[in-house]
Amino acid sequence: MKLTKIVLYLIILTIIVAGMLFYSWIIKYLIGAVIFAYIINPWINWLEKYYVPRFLGIIMVYVVMGLLVAWGVIKILPTVIDQAQNLLEFIRSSSRQGEISLLKIPFIQNLQQKVIKIDTQVPILKLNDNFINIIKSMNYALMNVPNFLVDNYQKILEAVTLIATIPLIGFFLLKDNHKFRKDFLKLIPNRYFEIVIILLHKIDEIVGRYLRAMFFEIIIVGSLAAIVLRFLGVSYAFLIGFMAGIANVIPYFGPIMGVLFAIVSILITGNPPILIFYSIIAMYLIQVFDNNIIYPVVIGKSIEMHPLIVLLTVLAGGWAWGLIGMLVSVPIVYLIYGVIKVLYINLREFNLI
Amino acid sequence: MFVIDFKQYILSLLYKKKDLDFLYSFPIFEDFTYHELHLFSQIIQVRDFKEGEIVYQEQFPLAVLYLVAKGEISINNEYQKSESPIFINEHQLLGFIDMYNEDRRKGEAKANKELQLLAISHLDFKSFLKNNPRTGVKLLNNVCKILSKNFAGYMQQTWHNS
Numbered sequence: 001m002k003l004t005k006i007v008l009y010l011i012i013l014t015i016i017v018a019g020m021l022f023y024s025w026i027i028k029y030l031i032g033a034v035i036f037a038y039i040i041n042p043w044i045n046w047l048e049k050y051y052v053p054r055f056l057g058i059i060m061v062y063v064v065m066g067l068l069v070a071w072g073v074i075k076i077l078p079t080v081i082d083q084a085q086n087l088l089e090f091i092r093s094s095s096r097q098g099e100i101s102l103l104k105i106p107f108i109q110n111l112q113q114k115v116i117k118i119d120t121q122v123p124i125l126k127l128n129d130n131f132i133n134i135i136k137s138m139n140y141a142l143m144n145v146p147n148f149l150v151d152n153y154q155k156i157l158e159a160v161t162l163i164a165t166i167p168l169i170g171f172f173l174l175k176d177n178h179k180f181r182k183d184f185l186k187l188i189p190n191r192y193f194e195i196v197i198i199l200l201h202k203i204d205e206i207v208g209r210y211l212r213a214m215f216f217e218i219i220i221v222g223s224l225a226a227i228v229l230r231f232l233g234v235s236y237a238f239l240i241g242f243m244a245g246i247a248n249v250i251p252y253f254g255p256i257m258g259v260l261f262a263i264v265s266i267l268i269t270g271n272p273p274i275l276i277f278y279s280i281i282a283m284y285l286i287q288v289f290d291n292n293i294i295y296p297v298v299i300g301k302s303i304e305m306h307p308l309i310v311l312l313t314v315l316a317g318g319w320a321w322g323l324i325g326m327l328v329s330v331p332i333v334y335l336i337y338g339v340i341k342v343l344y345i346n347l348r349e350f351n352l353i
Numbered sequence: 354m355f356v357i358d359f360k361q362y363i364l365s366l367l368y369k370k371k372d373l374d375f376l377y378s379f380p381i382f383e384d385f386t387y388h389e390l391h392l393f394s395q396i397i398q399v400r401d402f403k404e405g406e407i408v409y410q411e412q413f414p415l416a417v418l419y420l421v422a423k424g425e426i427s428i429n430n431e432y433q434k435s436e437s438p439i440f441i442n443e444h445q446l447l448g449f450i451d452m453y454n455e456d457r458r459k460g461e462a463k464a465n466k467e468l469q470l471l472a473i474s475h476l477d478f479k480s481f482l483k484n485n486p487r488t489g490v491k492l493l494n495n496v497c498k499i500l501s502k503n504f505a506g507y508m509q510q511t512w513h514n515s
Binding site for chain 1: 398400
């Protein structure tokens with residue numbers, strides 16, 4: 001290789017590294033915008049097919065989304081916030097009234113009655129003392145929830161900025177996505193062109209399909225759960241539906257978490273215990289609907305992940321980045337696994353490995 | 354008198370007219386509207402090859418369809434080493450028939466002279482046909498026209514030689 005060529009490559013590499021360092025703080029915005037663009041791109045393509053220029057299509061979709069968000073803010077968000085505030089108020093009042101105020105919850109009161117009954121029959125067990133200790137530690141954890149929200153207000157503010165910036169970056173990604181693709185392919189030498197064009201298509205398909213499916217699943221499962229639980233008379237139905245929809249992105253365990261949210265709400269608020277049974281059946285039916293209708297229609301065929309791998313991924317995600325890590329780790333691993341699989345198969349077919 | 358060509362003005366606003374005019378020179382797109390051509394141009398890549406450069410190798414997956422914009426491609430087949438190579442010239446198609454009955458390249462394609470190709474991923478092509486059935490019918494009709502013309506020429510040549 002000629003010296004001038006080596007120097008040129010070194011300069012390009014330095015510029016790339018410097019550029020990455022310079023733009024590193026906006027990477028999360030860019031990732032958010034790419035996800036956003038993937039989700040709404042099919043609508044822009046559909047409009048373009050009917051003579052609507054891309055920029056106009058994007059504006060139209062933004063307006064419709066804006067109206068939907070506004071409707072959600074006016075109609076649904078107050079209910080969700082109200083329910084969340086009621087829950088927080090409940091926790092706060094618990095912390096004000098003393099350490100063992102969780103004992104005022106009807107379900108826990110019933111449980112304590114039974115524990116005391118056992119204690120009177122077998123005093124040596126001292127079950128009530130242990131029971132109160134457990135309640136104390138649970139109460140301590142609950143008392144810290146409002147403090148957590150206050151301590152992390154900066155992060156919450158950052159998240160709001162992130163959400164506001166994403167559509168702006170997304171606009172340009174959507175408008176010029178074909179141009180970006182063409183410009184990228186121009187950089188590829190002829191020798192690798194065929195494999196790169198195939199990889200781009202397949203990766204685009206895997207990522208796009210998965211992200212869109214995730215988005216629709218969150219909305220459909222969340223809405224169905226909220227409506228059904230509300231119909232059953234479960235308290236905090238909208239909040240539970242919202243959380244169940246988001247938890248649904250974790251295969252196998254997400255749906256169980258949705259059921260657990262409902263059970264906890266029924267136990268805390270003193271709803272009739274039979275509602276636990278109805279909620280389990282309702283959430284199970286929603287899962288059947290999701291697995292047999294929503295998922296096959298939106299995703300089609302998918303890559304199978306063993307439940308053990310899902311469990312380990314969720315645990316590792318939780319260990320590394322907390323609650324957010326638990327939610328995003330499975331989709332990230334799923335996508336990386338899918339991309340590596342496509343890469344491996346195609347590199348072999350083109351005799352590159 | 355100064356007259357504004359309103360239609361041309363709108364077209365220039367909506368589409369990259371210069372790029373589309375270049376594509377109109379290909380018989381495969383002759384009856385396309387600007388809009389149809391604009392949609393199809395999104396999946397086209399223009400590739401330049403030097404003389405002697407390999408376009409694809411034998412047994413590679415059939416991934417991309419080509420239209421020759423400039424120059425000539427020669428195709429050598431392993432089983433026809435004794436025979437002369439097949440030449441594909443300007444505005445001719447490559448891979449459009451094999452796409453439906455082969456998943457591997459049957460020969461090695463090389464640039465005979467300075468070459469410019471329009472490349473279309475066969476996956477993009479099939480997606481385009483699926484999402485734009487009307488334009489797809491037009492496109493496949495034009496492909497058939499070109500292939501039948503080539504075939505007739507080939508038969509005439511064979512008959513003449515014999």
